[in-house]
Each structure stands twice: as structure tokens, then as C-alpha cells.
Amino acid sequence: MTATTGSELADLLAGPVVAAARGLLGCTVSANGVSVRLTEVEAYAGTAGDPASHAHRGRTPRNAVMFGPPGHAYVYFTYGVHWCMNVVTGPEGEASAVLLRAGEVIGGLDIARARRVAVRRDVDLARGPARLCTVLGLGRSAYGLFLLGDGPVRVAPPAVPVPAAVVAAGPRVGVTGAHDVPWRFWIAGDPTVSTYRRHVPRRRS
DNA sequence: GCGACGATTTCG
């Protein structure tokens, strides 16, 4: 299930979200002078009975783009601090999407480091969904952009396909429920994959 | 209109 052309990638994203997620591993995301090879992603099934999805309770202004056609960016702001990015998948109305959790910087390394000055090791530059958006310079302005064309943010098929044998799966990170659903996918052994953290609810003082 | 909380990161 690896796309080798843009057309195949478009078809993959139009299909079931789990296959789309696995197919996005190894793909290159390029924006604002930096390119990242995806090493970790998570699938969210939208309105199809996935309580962890931002679209689970139906359409709202924030998640509206997820209800549209596949191949567009769903970017959201969280914790008052961070931006994270998804690729919308599946048919219109389903609202499924794949969260881009981590990657390896393969282009524009100097720019990426300038955006995360405190980072010492290159493998930590995009090791986490908000970190990935930071090195790519993504924020509100990326919301809804089409990712498979000639726009400012692009997703392209892998230069070297990722063998199915090296793809690992497990529970999604930080989600409140659905801990039994193994919809987090990563490239086994890759040092740029983020560490697993269980969701911990915050308490008010 | 109000308030609890979040698909996180960083520091102590």
C-alpha cells in the first residue's frame, strides 16, 4: 500500500483512513523552505464512531474542512500554544483525517534549526506533531490548503517506499478514550518517532 | 455568556 505517484497518493487518501495513514508514512511534506519525511502518523475516523476524533460530535467551524474532500489540511490550535496538522482523507462528509505526528527533516535543515533554536539533536526537530508544524512554519494560514498540487504546502509520495514489515502500530497518543484502537503507525526503530504518552487530564486548582 | 478542557511541549 505505497503510493509511488501523485495520482496514486490521491487515490490512497480518498480511501479508508487506516490505509491512508500507513500510506502517508515515508511521504515528504514540504513547506516554507523545509522538507520532512513522515515517520509517525495517527488515523482518526471522523463521524464513523471514533470518539477520539475532533469531528466525532459533528461539524463545527473548527473541523469543517474535515467534512470536505480529501487531500486538504486540517490545522488546529491547542493548549493555547501549539499548532498540529492533519491530512483529510476519505469521501466528503466522512470527516476522517490523519494526524502528522513526527518526521525526519530531509531538506532545509538550517531553516528548521533556526525555527527550533533550543534543539540539540536533529532527530528532535520534528519529533512530535506540534514540533513538526513549527519546523515547517505552519499555522492558521495553512488551514484548508490543498496538499497535492503546487501550493505552499505539499505532500509527495516516498522517494523510497516504506516496506510494510517495518511499520509498527499501537494506541494513539494523548487521546482521552479509545486506548484499545491501534491507529498510531510509525516506522519501527526510527529515532525521529515521538515517545508514547498516555492522556493525563489536567486538574484545576 | 461562561467555563472546563485539550490529538502538546518544556522546564524543574
Added chain:
DNA sequence: GAAATCGTCGCT
């Protein structure tokens, strides 16, 4: 372990 920090969404 806990703070930072604010947009979003359901409703106490």
C-alpha cells in the same frame, strides 16, 4: 510533576 496559555464548544 506541573505550568504555559487561549480557542473552541457544550451547557454544569
